[in-house]
Amino acid sequence: MNDDGIDALIRAARRVAAGERLTGDLLTQEKVPARLRLLLAATALTAANLPVSKRAIVDAAPAAWSATYRNHAELLEDIKALVPDLVAAQLSLVGEMPTGTDLRRQLDQANASIEKERGLRAELEEEVRQLREYALTLHLRAKPEYDAMMAERQQKVRLLRPVGDDRDG
Structure with a gap:
């Protein structure tokens, strides 16, 4: 397993593709790091043209609010502020949507x-x-x-x- 959590994320994605419901427990069982969950959630919200707030990111991750905010408050703020611009720039590379x-x-x-x-x-x-x-x-x-x-x-x-x-x- 890589320490970046990509392998864990792929395993979780396979389970979801097989029909399991995406939950915090599923991601915990596969040991998907909270940092990766938050990044992926912010990316998904931005690509779906939904508001990217701290609460929305944590809800979409899915993760527990208090633990996430306590352990990753600075990362959560950076993700909220920076990921929408990055996703918009990436989308502009493939054509204007x-x-x-x-x-x-x-x-x-x-x-x-x-x-x-x-x-x-x-x-x-x-x-x-x-x-x-x-x-x-x-x-x-x-x-x-x-x-x-x-x-x-x-x-x-x-x-x-x-x-x-x-x-x-």
């Missing part, structure tokens, strides 16, 4: 854009309705005149019919 706040802002912008387009559509539909109504009114007004003009033309115009060749008979 949107945060929950970024996604919420994009969603709000999309909803505002949709609402604006719906309003514009409603205005245009009202304008088209008015144009249809106007066209129908004009049609109804012009129809009697048009019918009269067509009737007059029908009376004036003689219909021609083909005349057959009467030489034979």
Whole structure:
């Protein structure tokens, strides 16, 4: 076993992957050092875009609050202050990942854009309705005149019919 605790952490990870619940007892049985637990917890909180506070780190570790604070208070303060920047820098190496706040802002912008387009559509539909109504009114007004003009033309115009060749008979 390495004295850095990585082997112990891997053994605990195998147990969790096999279906065991992550608890402080499991990590204690595998002898995962508290310092490594705290570092991993802060990293997980930061990567999940959750607030990184001392209490949140200890809860996510999982570890006992009083013993952790008594034995690792300075480390806990350093982890809380420094790990979020380190994780953000590492994430930027693999490409920019949107945060929950970024996604919420994009969603709000999309909803505002949709609402604006719906309003514009409603205005245009009202304008088209008015144009249809106007066209129908004009049609109804012009129809009697048009019918009269067509009737007059029908009376004036003689219909021609083909005349057959009467030489034979």
